[in-house]
Amino acid sequence: MTSLPSPAPGAKKLGLVIDLDTCVGCHACATNCKEWNTSGHMAPLPDQHPYSAAQEGVWFNRVHAYEAGDGDEGRTVHFPRSCLHCETPACVTVCPTGASYKRAEDGIVLVNTDMCIGCQLCAWACPYGARELDEDQGVMKKCTLCVDRIYNETIPEDRRVPACVSTCPANARHFGDLGDPNSDVSKLVAERGGYELMPEMGYQPVNRYLPPRKASSQVKTAPKEAGPLPSQITNPLLRWMDKVLSR
Amino acid sequence: MKPAPSIIFFTVASGAGYGLLFWLGLLKPLGLLPASTLFGATAAIIALVLIAAGLCSSLLHLGRPERAWRALSQWRSSWLSREGVGAILTFIPATILLIALAHDEASLILPAGLLSALGAAVTVYCTGMIYASLKPVKEWHHPMVAPGYLLFGSFSGAALLAALAVFWGGGFFPAVAAAALGLAALFFKRAYWQSVDTTPASSTRESATGLGFIGTVRPLESPHTESNYLLREMAFRVARVHAMKLRSIALLLGFALPALLLCGAAILGGGIAMAMASLAALGAILGLLVERWLIFAEATHTVALYYPTPR
Numbered sequence: 001m002t003s004l005p006s007p008a009p010g011a012k013k014l015g016l017v018i019d020l021d022t023c024v025g026c027h028a029c030a031t032n033c034k035e036w037n038t039s040g041h042m043a044p045l046p047d048q049h050p051y052s053a054a055q056e057g058v059w060f061n062r063v064h065a066y067e068a069g070d071g072d073e074g075r076t077v078h079f080p081r082s083c084l085h086c087e088t089p090a091c092v093t094v095c096p097t098g099a100s101y102k103r104a105e106d107g108i109v110l111v112n113t114d115m116c117i118g119c120q121l122c123a124w125a126c127p128y129g130a131r132e133l134d135e136d137q138g139v140m141k142k143c144t145l146c147v148d149r150i151y152n153e154t155i156p157e158d159r160r161v162p163a164c165v166s167t168c169p170a171n172a173r174h175f176g177d178l179g180d181p182n183s184d185v186s187k188l189v190a191e192r193g194g195y196e197l198m199p200e201m202g203y204q205p206v207n208r209y210l211p212p213r214k215a216s217s218q219v220k221t222a223p224k225e226a227g228p229l230p231s232q233i234t235n236p237l238l239r240w241m242d243k244v245l246s247r
Numbered sequence: 248m249k250p251a252p253s254i255i256f257f258t259v260a261s262g263a264g265y266g267l268l269f270w271l272g273l274l275k276p277l278g279l280l281p282a283s284t285l286f287g288a289t290a291a292i293i294a295l296v297l298i299a300a301g302l303c304s305s306l307l308h309l310g311r312p313e314r315a316w317r318a319l320s321q322w323r324s325s326w327l328s329r330e331g332v333g334a335i336l337t338f339i340p341a342t343i344l345l346i347a348l349a350h351d352e353a354s355l356i357l358p359a360g361l362l363s364a365l366g367a368a369v370t371v372y373c374t375g376m377i378y379a380s381l382k383p384v385k386e387w388h389h390p391m392v393a394p395g396y397l398l399f400g401s402f403s404g405a406a407l408l409a410a411l412a413v414f415w416g417g418g419f420f421p422a423v424a425a426a427a428l429g430l431a432a433l434f435f436k437r438a439y440w441q442s443v444d445t446t447p448a449s450s451t452r453e454s455a456t457g458l459g460f461i462g463t464v465r466p467l468e469s470p471h472t473e474s475n476y477l478l479r480e481m482a483f484r485v486a487r488v489h490a491m492k493l494r495s496i497a498l499l500l501g502f503a504l505p506a507l508l509l510c511g512a513a514i515l516g517g518g519i520a521m522a523m524a525s526l527a528a529l530g531a532i533l534g535l536l537v538e539r540w541l542i543f544a545e546a547t548h549t550v551a552l553y554y555p556t557p558r
Contacts, residue, residue, distance in 0.1 A: 002321045002323075002324045002325055003321075003323050003324045004324075020458075025468075027470075030470070054473055054474070055473055056471070056473045056474060056475050056476075057475075058476070059470075059471075059475075062470035062471065063470050064466065064468070064469065064470050064553055064554075065466075065467040065468035066452075066456055066458060066464050066465060066466055066467055067464070067465045067467045068456075068458040068459075068461035068462055068463070068464045068465075069461035069462025069463065070462055070463070073461060073462060074461070074462065075458075075461055076467060077456070077458055077461075079456055079458075081470075081553060090380075090381070090382065092324075093324040093325065094324075094325050094326070094327065094377075094380070094381075095321060095324075095325055096317070096318035096319075096320070096321050096325045096327040096328035096331065097314070097317035097318055097320060097321060097328075098317070098320050098321050099317075115314070115317055116310075116311065116314075117309050117310065117311045117312070117314045117315055117317055117318055118309050118310020118311045119308065119309055119310075119318065119327065120308075120310070120480065121325075121327055121377070123476075123477075123480060123481070124248070124381055124383070124384065124481070124548070125381055125382075125383065126383065126550075127382065127383035127450065127455075127548075127549040127550065128549075128550065129477045129481070129550035129553060132475070132476045132477065133310060133476050133480070134310075135310075135476070137310070137311075138309070138310025138311045139310055139311060140310075195457045196457075197454075197455060197456070197457055198450050198454050198455055198549065199454070200449045200450060200454060201382050201383065201449075201450065201549070202382070203382075209457050211457065211458075211460065212458075212461070
């Protein structure tokens with residue numbers, strides 16, 4: 001059923017919070033995502049021409065880099081992009097087969113690859129480019145929020161987080177229930193002014209991005225020339241040279 | 248957006264087929280078309296063949312065509328599913344209309360014709376709404392897109408009907424109707440292009456990344472060195488340089504020239520009218536193929552905002 005589930009009061013809204021201040025653009029999240037998911041719920045994530053020119057493949061997470069602003073205010077920002085598990089995802093409602101669905105219990109958006117006909121309308125409907133065609137199988141693939149990790153009881157409880165979150169060396173990715181205002185991720189979003197992408201589209205993404213912090217005021221002014229004052233130079237020869245060179 | 252030949256052929260062929268079915272179902276009971284049973288049957292068969300060929304072509308766009316039947320299930324939410332259901336259901340009155348026309352069953356022609364016309368209009372409207380409902384593509388998420396599919400389908404269908412009717416010596420009314428629709432389509436398409444060209448996109452790199460509070464956002468590095476599905480499918484930019492020339496070709500070949508020829512065919516008669524009306528129908532179909540190619544090639548998707556603008 002591609003009609004959206006009516007959200008039960010208090011239902012979980014699982015999602016990611018991505019800290020653009022600390023992301024270093026190492027692509028570890030994208031790599032570990034590919035590694036986990038090529039044998040996970042949406043497996044495989046195929047590659048085309050992996051060992052020759054024009055190699056490409058299906059990835060659920062892609063790390064962009066942008067320059068924002070100019071001069072002293074300018075920043076380089078690394079920007080991981082993946083499915084935002086929207087509250088009103090048009091990728092689900094446009095699906096003609098019922099293969100795309102949003103889970104009522106936790107809000108995760110998934111594809112049943114046994115029912116997908118590969119019409120690609122969901123990819124057109126997603127403003128964020130979260131859905132990619134598996135050209136080997138002819139079906140659509142997307143981020144599962146590692147549904148096969150986060151509920152996996154064979155994994156130690158503290159590691160039941162999406163693969164991208166578990167691997168981030170800069171702790172720039174956080175996972176949790178954004179429907180609960182008292183969860184750690186909700187508090188983090190409130191504290192740091194986390195925002196959603198393209199709010200004007202009206203898809204109501206669940207994932208939040210934390211903005212880069214403002215550069216500290218010390219960085220803005222050039223460091224002063226450090227060094228001894230002429231009166232502090234005790235060696236007579238060096239004092240004479242300083243005098244000559246300072247003319 | 249990448250212009251997929253299978254979808255371009257589908258929407259033009261099925262659009263013309265449904266347009267032909269619409270006018271046949273509406274005008275035949277009113278007695279505005281040639282009375283010959285052979286004419287009626289021929290027109291209905293051509294409509295059904297165009298519709299079926301288009302629908303078969305649309306299956307070529309699917310990654311798993313053998314599962315296409317599943318697309319009929321989600322009509323509650325999906326315009327694509329509604330289009331499929333509409334297309335299947337329309338075959339029922341359309342087939343009855345064909346049989347009624349072939350046997351000249353006047354009592355059946357009226358209800359089957361009206362139901363066929365209704366089914367054709369609903370199905371083409373659903374096709375238009377597939378595109379008009381997609382917010383990430385500003386050229387499609389536009390109030391003139393779904394009415395445009397209806398207008399262009401009814402125009403090309405009327406041109407086909409006129410071209411057929413002149414061969415049975417009764418082409419005056421469909422030729423006049425098609426010429427008027429062609430003129431309407433010409434001004435409608437011009438107004439649409441003027442509107443999309445002057446409407447700024449609601450989304451920008453700044454809103455796509457949320458970094459606008461720092462300043463202008465410029466892509467620095469792509470996530471990958473090679474292309475990918477998203478870029479090939481939704482950041483198609485080839486031949487946009489020729490878009491203005493192609494727009495003129497679509498307007499002149501697709502709408503203006505057929506409208507003129509159909510006026511001529513309505514006034515004149517005999518062999519010259521047959522040639523003019525046939526050329527008009529051919530021009531309408533060719534022009535609409537160009538128009539439909541542009542619908543895709545000129546459409547921009549918000550996912551392209553995340554990537555550098557190709558030079």
